[in-house]
Amino acid sequence: MTGPDDAPAELPRVFGTADSVYVRIVRLTLIEKGVDHELVPVDPFAPEGVPPSYRARHPFGRIPAFEHDGFRLFETGAITRYVNEAFEGPGLLPSEVRARARANQIISLADAYAYRPLVWGIYVERVEKPAQGEPTDEARLAAALAEADVCLASLAALMNGAPFLTGPRLSLADLHLAPMVFYVRQAPEGAALLAGHPGLAQWWARMSARPSLQQLGLSAG
Numbered sequence: 001m002t003g004p005d006d007a008p009a010e011l012p013r014v015f016g017t018a019d020s021v022y023v024r025i026v027r028l029t030l031i032e033k034g035v036d037h038e039l040v041p042v043d044p045f046a047p048e049g050v051p052p053s054y055r056a057r058h059p060f061g062r063i064p065a066f067e068h069d070g071f072r073l074f075e076t077g078a079i080t081r082y083v084n085e086a087f088e089g090p091g092l093l094p095s096e097v098r099a100r101a102r103a104n105q106i107i108s109l110a111d112a113y114a115y116r117p118l119v120w121g122i123y124v125e126r127v128e129k130p131a132q133g134e135p136t137d138e139a140r141l142a143a144a145l146a147e148a149d150v151c152l153a154s155l156a157a158l159m160n161g162a163p164f165l166t167g168p169r170l171s172l173a174d175l176h177l178a179p180m181v182f183y184v185r186q187a188p189e190g191a192a193l194l195a196g197h198p199g200l201a202q203w204w205a206r207m208s209a210r211p212s213l214q215q216l217g218l219s220a221g
């Protein structure tokens with residue numbers, strides 16, 4: 001007999017839009033851990049912005065925000081590390097101290113140096129703006145391409161020929177970078193940049209074949 005104590009726990013909730021890089025990072029992590037979740041729509045790019053009540057979850061009005069059994073969290077790196085530790089499933093950070101430092105370094109690199117040029121400077125300028133009838137800011141694109149090449153060269157050097165960014169196994173670092181690479185590849189210049197780093201191009205082929213990326217529609221593009 002099923003009593004109230006046996007009621008299924010609420011699914012973890014991710015607040016945001018399905019096409020957001022950072023929402024995708026969190027959802028990929030949940031999927032790789034084998035954790036079902038609910039996506040609750042919140043769109044910071046809607047004309048009216050996020051609902052005022054959302055600021056209680058995320059004072060900066062960004063996405064994603066996250067909730068698990070009443071525990072609320074924002075900042076993607078904190079959420080994915082929490083998910084990795086709070087749920088069963090494969091460990092997504094290396095146990096070896098230096099490999100784990102590398103994973104954390106790559107996550108910081110992706111946030112600090114890759115996200116803006118890859119997504120906003122290259123994808124938005126070359127793909128999204130023209131699709132909306134707006135001209136590309138060629139100077140911004142050129143600057144972003146130069147920054148992105150430093151990012152990719154640096155990542156390729158850190159990866160050092162391994163199948164994944166921090167060694168033989170998938171880690172949070174791979175899941176953090178993948179949604180950014182998905183976008184940059186859609187610009188011909190971005191695809192060319194990636195092709196210039198064969199180890200990373202092979203990494204992308206490996207990543208985009210994973211069921212988690214396919215489930216979120218990140219296998220094409």
Ligand SMILES: N[C@@H](CCC(=O)N[C@@H](CS)C(=O)NCC(=O)O)C(=O)O
Nearest residue numbers: 020021022044062063064075076077
């Ligand atoms: N530091 C945040 C960054 C999140 C972020 O920038 N999300 C973007 C969408 S991918 C966003 O909410 N943008 C809305 C805005 O800039 O107003 C995190 O790690 O979660």
